[in-house]
Amino acid sequence: MTDSDSGSDLRAAAEGHLRALAGDGARLRDDQWTAIRALVAEKRRALVVQRTGWGKSAVYFVATALLRADGAGPTVIVSPLLALMRNQVDAAVRAGIHARTINSANLEDWEQIHAEIREGAVDVLLVSPERLNNPGFRDNVLPRLTGTAGLIVIDEAHCISDWGHDFRPDYRRIKTLLDTLPAGIPVLATTATANSRVTLDVAEQMSTGESDVLVLRGSLDRDSLRLAVVSLPTAAMRLAWLAANLRGGALAGSGIIYTLTVAAAYETAAFLREQGIEVTAYSGKDDQAQRLAAEEDLLANRVKALVATSALGMGFDKPDLGFVVHLGAPQSPVAYYQQIGRAGRGVERADVVLLPGREDRDIWAYFASLAFPPERQVRATLQSLAEAGRPLSTAALETHVDLSRGRLESMLKVLDVDGAVTRTTGGWAATGMPWAYDGERYERVARERSREQQAMLAYQATDGCRMEFLRRELDDPEAGPCGRCDNCTGRPWQSEVPQDGAEAARQRLLRPGVTVEPRKMWPTGMRDLGIDDASGKIPAARVAEPGRALGRLTDVGWGGTLRALFADGAPDEPVTAQLTDAMVQVLAAWDWARRPASVVTLPSRSRPVLVSSLGERIAAIGRLGYLGSLGYATPDGPGPRRHNSAQRLSTVWRALTVPPELHAAIAAAGDGPVLLVDDQIDTGWTMTVAAALLRDAGATAVLPLALAATTG
Structure with a gap:
């Protein structure tokens, strides 16, 4: 059989698995096939940067089916959110793939899952990046798993990069994981939100130095999205505008209303319910059962919208979402593009409206205050761990270092990735390894965050195409006027607000x-x-x-x-x-x-x-x-x-x-x-x-x- 025949057979098998996953009419896109061939036939490392809804998950599920049929070990997917994991497990079932997940919400299943892994019964295992450094998983499960894996997948791979808009310290340890893989295990990284700098950074961290990483980057346009900005002077008017357009049907179907803070999510949801609009608040402060119930209510169209923080972001998949509205602007165009990508996957039109607020900059400044701590505080932490001579819990470290719990934990994760500390059963311990404070890197990231905030303000003010603006921020080489947004069409949304609605909102906010x-x-x-x-x-x-x-x-x-x-x-x-x-x-x-x-x-x-x-x-x-x-x-x-x-x-x-x-x-x-x-x-x-x-x-x-x- 010639290589050409072999390639044809492989593609035919790949198309068959895709139809099992996505329906009889599904066909592989050219870049999907290129990625699958690179992973399955060439055992390469590939980075796929494609818009939300393009079919990135199809690449790794089809590749998994092909590799497993050829006797390869299970696919390990590093996935950042439980919502994303649930959707991926559901998709795997449709493709005839047995997928399991190890996360904080299914502790009682871990022993059974580990047994299934040992028996070879698991085709796909989804884990969070934080799980990679859980002492028990890291020391007892991960070495065998990665040593016998058929494919490693890093979803939402922009998080690997310091430049990624949703940087998480535990993603940085993925480079160490990749460096320890046996030769011949293919690696796939996927994201919808990476500009050229992030793409280059991620590709460099994936590289083994022996061969280049295959980068497949496509157009980031979403022809179902209609972008607009409505500028209103007060929070009460923004709430009243939102209620009027939800109630009046201008915002059709069901959707997501994003807020910048937890307080705003609950405040907004309470007001909309008082106006007779069925919505539910959603934030990271809710327990897992509450979040799951809220997601199910939206998926089943039992609510008009979820009023959510960024906790409802990567991974939530409802193809017929008809709108995404932001009450307050995220602090970067890249983060904004990521969130609006929830809408319009399976419908011809979805409205995307930004309602910026005067308080947005105050909130951005607060988030900026949570950046990596000054060197003196980092050194104090390392000294405390070294002098203790035993592991210290995060709570115990608070008596030595004046940092908030969240900021301290984030710093420790970075130090862990850098090798200066290690997480053990008893807490955190110093390794004694030399460590240098990379002030230049932290300053560089801070400057980029400031630039992104200015770009978000420019997005609000532009009289040009809004989708083109976002695509250029993501370095999309095919960026051009969309012909659909409020500026391209010359049809802005009405900014008039019913007086009684504005007064009701004002009274609610000042309660x-x-x-x-x-x-x-x-x-x-x-x-x-x-x-x-x-x-x-x-x-x-x-x-x-x-x-x-x-x-x-x-x-x-x-x-x-x-x-x-x-x-x-x-x-x-x-x-x-x-x-x-x-x-x-x-x-x-x-x-x-x-x-x-x-x-x-x-x-x-x-x-x-x-x-x-x-x-x-x-x-x-x-x-x-x-x-x-x-x-x-x-x-x-x-x-x-x-x-x-x-x-x-x-x-x-x-x-x-x-x-x-x-x-x-x-x-x-x-x-x-x-x-x-x-x-x-x-x-x-x-x-x-x-x-x-x-x-x-x-x-x-x-x-x-x-x-x-x-x-x-």
Whole structure:
């Protein structure tokens, strides 16, 4: 048989597997066949950069079927999201492929899955990038699996690159995995969102140095998408516009409404439901069962839309999604393209509308603050691990390093990939390997993030083709006018908003009051900071009651007012009548077990006038006794802001006191809860310690109240 005959037979077999996967009318695209041939016949490494819905998953499922028929081992797919894994498993079943997944949601199945892998019964195993560094999986399962694999697939491969818009540290360890593969195991990487720089970076990390990586890059146009931008001056008008167009049918079918924050997702969903529109909020803070139920409701068209954060992104597959609306702009055109790619896969038209907000830049700045920490904090972490002489948990490390939990964990993952630390059964341990702080790289990434934000603003302002703009940001060589967007057609969306709708949205957004749950457990390891009395559960006799805040700093409604109030350089002035009236509404709606009898304020170095005036005004309006303020043990108070629970509690624990006159006032006030007033609740430990001190001084209950909460 000639090579030509052999190639024809292989293609015919590939077409047969594709029809099993996608239906009798399916035919391989040229680049799909090129990739499959490279993987199956040539055992090469390939990077496929193609638009969402092009059929990248068909490449690896067809290749898997061909390789397994030829006696190869299972395919291992590194996949970033559970939603994506579920869709991939469903697709594999349609192709007659037995796929299994190991993830945090199916712990009870792991032993059975490992047994199936050993028996050769698994055709495809999907794992998250984080699973690659789970000590048990990494040491006991992964070596045998990769040594006998028939194909390795890296889905959403842009995450490998520092330049990728959704960079995840654990993706960087994939290069180490690829470097240890036996010769002859093909590797496929796929993504829909990689510009030339990211494509080159990923290809270099895939390369073995012996042969070039085959890069197959196609047009990123989606001819079903109709892009538009509608600029409205206020959050209330944006919500009213959204409700009117959902209710009136201009946004046809079902879709996704993206928000930049969790608070905005729930706030928006609540308003739309009040307007009679069936929607469900969706965020990474929901448990797995809630997210799965929400996805199923959208897939079955039981809801008009999911109001989601970026947690609903890569992997969610509903071909007939009719629209994607963004309330607030993502911070890069690449991230925006990734999210709008959810729409219009199986319909002729899908509307994509961006409703930018004035608060977008504040939110981008917050995300930028979570970048890789300065060198001194990284060195402090490494030193703490080295001196400990044993593994330390993340919670234990917080007593040594002033970083938030999320930022600390992200940094440790990077250090793990770099070889400076290792994750073990007991936590994290230093390896003793030399490590250099790559400040140039981190600065380079920061500059690129800033450039991307400016590009997103330019997208909003452009009078040219919007799809062409996005495609050029992705370095699509075929980019040109789409003829479909609002600028190409000269038909912008109407920006008029019904007055009653705008007023209803305004009232909803300005509805005051969020619950702030009290701390009930002391942080781990406080003895290491010299505090012996803060361990385990906070005694019931010292704990605060559930509190209230006017709003969150991230809220769409009160957030703007509160962010301006607490902005750097903002003056310390008496509380305004507007804020006082809103706080009275919060108190009026509070379903406390017993009405407070008195008011106490917290001391403040930055806003003493604001805090004391707020406490005094509330006491006067509510006809409560104002007992005064707690004090500081030293002139400096608690010192600079701390970023994690252990560090913050340590400073507050030593800083707050109950002055003798306040102690006497509490005793004289008799029975009745104390309303404890502050300007904002951040970590919650200031309120926790203050409440414990007041309870020790004789207060029967303590009700925390603040203007702003940063979480909750």
